[in-house]
Amino acid sequence: MHPVKKGAITHTTGQAYATLRRSLTRLQFTQIETNIHDHGIGEWRSISFITDARIVKEDSTGRLLSVELEMGDWLVKAIENKNVLTLHRAYFQLRKPLERRLYELARKHCGKQDVWRIGLDKLQLKTGSISTSKEFKRLVKAICKADEDQSHMPDYRFRLLHDILEITPKPEFLDVYGDQSTTSLSEIVRLSAAAYESAREAAPSWDVYFLEQEWRMWMSEAPRNADAAFVGFCRKWYERKGNAS
Structure with missing residues (x-):
């Protein structure tokens, strides 16, 4: 386990304390779940972002002195090895869950490549969608159409070619990430x-x-x-x- 260095807290209103406690609780109980199947054997795994959270306060005044977080090895190693993907701010403004999932897959699989293509059947498995194949294709087609008209999907362009989704980086994305000297x-x-x-x-x-x-x-x-x-x-x-x- 890897503790995070303590830091002094300067804003000390009662509402700020309560908000901080709720935030730490949500963060500690946020889980990443995996469901892996291989050769007829299934494995379920649940991983937390942080394993422990500690708040230190003065007894006499109730003033918050410090906060200490403890992160698991998996998260620390992922950060050290630069295996953490950045997200465009506009990602958090995407309203549809499928839009966000398509962007996540684009960041992971397309990255800075010229193009990445995936069949709709395989894409549906990766998104976890439980829609029918016909409905899933309609949803993807609608997202591609909206992106073509409004260009609202960040970093990447999405085109549906029959039953293949084609993803390409936008020029502005390559301007930011294309010439980076650091590589994960x-x-x-x-x-x-x-x-x-x-x-x-x-x-x-x-x-x-x-x-x-x-x-x-x-x-x-x-x-x-x-x-x-x-x-x-x-x-x-x-x-x-x-x-x-």
């Missing part, structure tokens, strides 16, 4: 298809994409041989934890 480990370290097959043999019953995520958060620098390093990580993981349960 996720962009530097690439794995071959053979590495995933070897990983499945090294850690049977474990989802290799879940293990890849754990591996990327664990490493602090790019390995010389990414495939061998990943397979070795999976093998040690299986030796420590055995079959997924």
Whole structure:
């Protein structure tokens, strides 16, 4: 666990204290849930942003002295390895959940590439939509049409080509991010298809994409041989934890 450095609190109204407590409670109980299936085995995992929150006050005056937060290893490693994606401010103004999800997928999968395409069937799985295929296509088509007319989707353009969604970065997005000299480990370290097959043999019953995520958060620098390093990580993981349960 990694504690956050304490800091003095200068604004000390009763309403501010109550708002802070509610915010910390919401943050601590915010969960990231994963539901991974592989080879007939399912694994559910729930992760918190922070594991502990502490407020220190003076007994005599009730004045708030400091706040201390404790973050889990996964979040600290993700930040250190630059595996955290930034979001455009306009993302928070998108009114439809599907619009926000499409933007999230664009940031993750398209990034700074010239173009990223995905079939609607696979896209529906990634969004978690429970609509019919016909209704899902209508919803995506409406978003693409609105973006074409009003350009309200931030950073990316969305076009529906039959049953394929095409996503391309907007020029202003590339102006900001295209020439950055810093590159995350996720962009530097690439794995071959053979590495995933070897990983499945090294850690049977474990989802290799879940293990890849754990591996990327664990490493602090790019390995010389990414495939061998990943397979070795999976093998040690299986030796420590055995079959997924």
